[in-house]
Amino acid sequence: MRLKTKKSDSKIFETAKLADLSPRDRVLRTALALFYEHGVHSVGVDRIIAESGVAKMTFYRHFPSKARLIAEYLACKHKGWEQLFARFAGDESKPALERLLAVFDALEVFIQHPEFRGCPFIKSMAEFGPERDAPEVRREITAHFSGMEKFVAGLLKQIRPKDSKKFIQPILSVITGTVVIAQASGRTDVASKNKELVRMFLS
Numbered sequence: 001m002r003l004k005t006k007k008s009d010s011k012i013f014e015t016a017k018l019a020d021l022s023p024r025d026r027v028l029r030t031a032l033a034l035f036y037e038h039g040v041h042s043v044g045v046d047r048i049i050a051e052s053g054v055a056k057m058t059f060y061r062h063f064p065s066k067a068r069l070i071a072e073y074l075a076c077k078h079k080g081w082e083q084l085f086a087r088f089a090g091d092e093s094k095p096a097l098e099r100l101l102a103v104f105d106a107l108e109v110f111i112q113h114p115e116f117r118g119c120p121f122i123k124s125m126a127e128f129g130p131e132r133d134a135p136e137v138r139r140e141i142t143a144h145f146s147g148m149e150k151f152v153a154g155l156l157k158q159i160r161p162k163d164s165k166k167f168i169q170p171i172l173s174v175i176t177g178t179v180v181i182a183q184a185s186g187r188t189d190v191a192s193k194n195k196e197l198v199r200m201f202l203s
Helices: 012-014 023-038 045-052 054-060 068-090 096-112 118-128 135-159 165-185 192-200
Strands: none
Touching: 023 045, 023 054, 023 068, 023 165, 045 054, 045 118, 068 096, 068 118, 068 135, 096 135, 096 192, 118 135, 118 165, 135 165, 165 192
């Protein structure tokens, strides 16, 4: 995961009026909201076309298939994760342990957001298992989790240079589990509690 993402046009994309966006961006922003809240299979193309206000021909010119739109949705979600994590854990001048623990501060902000509906990648992975012929979707999901693993592994190598590898999967499990448990239980303190758990684990 690249944690050097600078503030970009994504904030403008999120806050601009739908009518002010290009047809492609109207479709994408509509999909971002609907897919995350309702799931990628529950939301049909016709609904996205209707709510984005574009013609069907325009939709398919930009997104030849629903799978392509879902892949773009996940790419946008990943960029949002990068920006959030960069805000909390991207300062390379800080100690590695402090940066790793800051991941849980980022998760807490994510979980406490009023529109929190869980991890979009886990939810999409549940809907797009290996039996589905949607390589572009699986590629985005894999890239997200691979990026997370690379980031955590890099910090652990600094924190525990001699035995960092044995901590990678447990820490990733705690990070992923934080979001899952928060969604399942409705608790908003899961991230702060797991932060202290990881602190003790690595001390």
